[in-house]
Amino acid sequence: MNFTSGEDASQLLSLDRIRGQLIRLEDTIIFSLIERAQFGLNEKIYQAGAFKDELDSQGSWLEWFLYEIESFHAKARRYTSPDEHSFTPLEKLPKPVIGLQAYPTLLHDPAARHPSVNVNSKILDFYVKHIVPGITPPLDDGNYGSAATRDVEVLQALSRRIHFGMFVSESKFLSAPQDFIPHILSNPPNTEALAGLITKPEVEAKLLIRLRNKARVYGGEMNADGTVMELSDAELKARGKIDIEQVVGMYRDWVIPLTKDVEVDYLIHRLDGVPRSQIDAWLGQS
Numbered sequence: 001m002n003f004t005s006g007e008d009a010s011q012l013l014s015l016d017r018i019r020g021q022l023i024r025l026e027d028t029i030i031f032s033l034i035e036r037a038q039f040g041l042n043e044k045i046y047q048a049g050a051f052k053d054e055l056d057s058q059g060s061w062l063e064w065f066l067y068e069i070e071s072f073h074a075k076a077r078r079y080t081s082p083d084e085h086s087f088t089p090l091e092k093l094p095k096p097v098i099g100l101q102a103y104p105t106l107l108h109d110p111a112a113r114h115p116s117v118n119v120n121s122k123i124l125d126f127y128v129k130h131i132v133p134g135i136t137p138p139l140d141d142g143n144y145g146s147a148a149t150r151d152v153e154v155l156q157a158l159s160r161r162i163h164f165g166m167f168v169s170e171s172k173f174l175s176a177p178q179d180f181i182p183h184i185l186s187n188p189p190n191t192e193a194l195a196g197l198i199t200k201p202e203v204e205a206k207l208l209i210r211l212r213n214k215a216r217v218y219g220g221e222m223n224a225d226g227t228v229m230e231l232s233d234a235e236l237k238a239r240g241k242i243d244i245e246q247v248v249g250m251y252r253d254w255v256i257p258l259t260k261d262v263e264v265d266y267l268i269h270r271l272d273g274v275p276r277s278q279i280d281a282w283l284g285q286s
Ligand SMILES: O=C(O)C(=O)C[C@]1(C(=O)O)C=C[C@@H](O)C=C1
Pocket: 019, 022, 168, 198, 199, 200, 201, 203, 204, 207, 255, 256, 257, 259, 260, 263
C-alpha cells in the first residue's frame, strides 16, 4: 500500500481499497510461484544443518537466504513499513541506514505490535511442507541459489498478503465497533464470534474463482507467433508451468485461514490501552 500518497486514514482504510491491494497481491503471488516452479524441489535447501560446514550455521539454506536478504532490506528500512514483517527476528537484523519515513497512523499500535499477530513462522512452515513439494518436480537439480531466491520472493508476498489482515480488521472494526467490543471484552475473548463477524463467504468464493482464472491465464502459453495455445489445466501442469489446483488449494487451506487468524488476533488486542470513555462512546453509537 502506498501509505504516503497524501490520502487520509479513512481513505486508506476503505475496505474496497484494501481489498484492491489483496487482489493485486494475487498477481504477485501467482507469478512468483510460477518462477519457483521452474526449478526442482531441491529438498536439501530446507533441511536444518544440511550446509552447516559452508554456512557455519545449524539453520537451513533457505533460512540463511532469508537472513542475508532481510539484513540488506532492513538497512533500506523495509521493516519500518506497517505492512512488512521479517521472517528473521527484528532484533537480529541491522538498523536502517536512513531516517524513518512518516507513515499515517492506521493501526492500533499495541494490537499491531502484538507478537500473536506475526504468523511468519506458520507461513514458512506451510510453504516448505505443502506448497513447494506441490508445485515442483521431486528433483535435486542443484539450483539452490535460484530456488531459494524465488522462495524468498514468494514468502515475502505471502507475508504481506496475510498480514494485510490487520488493515482489513481495523477497517471492519471502525465501521461497527459496537459489534466487536462485547466479544473483545468478554473473558476470555470470544474468538469464534469475532471470526464470525469478519468472515465473508461470498468474498472468499469469488476470490477462489478469480484465482483459478488468473492462474490459468498467467500460467498460459503462446506459440512463437503469439497465438494463444488452448491448453487444459492438466496440460499446463504437465508442461511444468504451474499446477492450478495447488494455487487454489494454497489460498483455500492456508492463505485465507491465516489471514482470518491475523484479523482475529489483531481484534483481541484492539482495545488494549484504549480509555474507557472511548469504548463507551463507541458503544453509544449503536
Ligand atoms: O475481504 C475480507 O473481508 C477479508 O477479510 C479477507 C478474506 C481473505 O483472506 O481474502 C478473509 C476473510 C473473509 O471471509 C474474506 C476474505
